[in-house]
């Protein structure tokens with residue numbers, strides 16, 4: 108108690124209320140700089156978790172970690188180990204592989220494999236499966252704090268993959284992750300279910316096979332969904348993307364596939380439960396490749412008063428583009444499957460013969476897709492090759508497709524740089540041309 112008070116006094120460097128003579132004495136002593144040992148106590152620490160470590164399970168680390176700490180988890184399957192993380196600014200990471208947290212009937216607080224109550228948490232390279240609880244809302248992660256970043260992680264066969272509460276100060280970022288076979292079959296549980304937070308960003312991720320619920324559902328005020336593959340497969344999933352309260356949202360550069368068994372004919376649903384305010388009615392659907400493998404379909408289902416802008420999308424299969432008449436739509440084109448690299452394998456990058464090449468219109472920069480999805484669970488920067496192509500992929504020259512740089516860059520590289528070592532990214536690239 109006194110030590111904690113002393114640390115606080117030293118930090119602020121001014122007199123504070125003291126409770127006793129002992130406290131006064133401590134104040135005098137702590138007027139000098141902290142010792143190395145004291146600083147070490149305050150510094151973020153790194154904890155190692157693994158079957159052969161002192162901390163054998165993630166829940167053991169949750170009991171000792173403090174704000175700002177990093178927890179590194181060895182590969183392996185952690186069966187029935189669940190945890191509540193209350194600390195802020197944690198980094199929770201799998202190292203040397205992707206550790207698998209398997210619920211096996213257990214849950215933290217009857218909610219999830221991990222309940223994350225702290226703010227600004229990072230989760231990297233972890234696998235969560237099998238979360239089931241009596242109220243049917245069991246999640247791989249139940250997010251209750253403000254701010255969560257999830258990368259390179261996998262959520263499958265849970266009642267919900269990730270489930271978050273409502274928090275207007277919370278930003279949720281999901282990158283390079285996969286969600287599949289989540290949902291209980293009741294339509295109320297989903298691969299990914301984000302509550303009314305400030306923002307959701309999903310990129311470079313693969314979402315598929317939700318059981319009756321939605322592949323992605325979000326009530327965020329802003330939803331940036333770009334460079335993902337979202338597909339029902341053979342599952343009964345309802346919506347591919349469900350934004351029931353709208354939200355200022357770019358949906359850009361995604362491959363979105365409705366399967367033959369989808370229970371609902373819409374792929375994107377926007378504003379179905381009403382808009383909280385005027386700013387939440389703005390939707391841009393740009394450079395997506397939509398595929399409908401169901402007998403009927405509505406590619407973008409819009410609530411009345413939506414301010415929707417549809418640009419440069421490719422539409423494959425039967426169905427109507429949208430249910431609303433008053434929509435700003437340009438350069439959305441219906442095509443067959445011949446112009447794509449391997450539609451049967453869900454690869455909708457463009458062949459040289461595609462009618463989508465260089466047929467797009469300009470879109471304000473803030474709504475353009477910055478990323479293309481790269482299977483599995485990765486993303487690459489969408490290049491600029493002539494006029495913009497339609498759909499989720501920009502056609503590259505054979506050189507770009509093979510080596511990842513453009514003909515224009517090859518021409519720009521002086522011959523001498525190709526054989527001489529140089530420092531700098533352009534020269535490094537030029538050496539390999």
Ligand SMILES: [Ca+2]
Pocket residue numbers: 344345346347365369370371372373374
């Ligand atoms: Ca559907």
Ligand SMILES: [Ca+2]
Pocket residue numbers: 464465491492493494495496501502
């Ligand atoms: Ca082009």
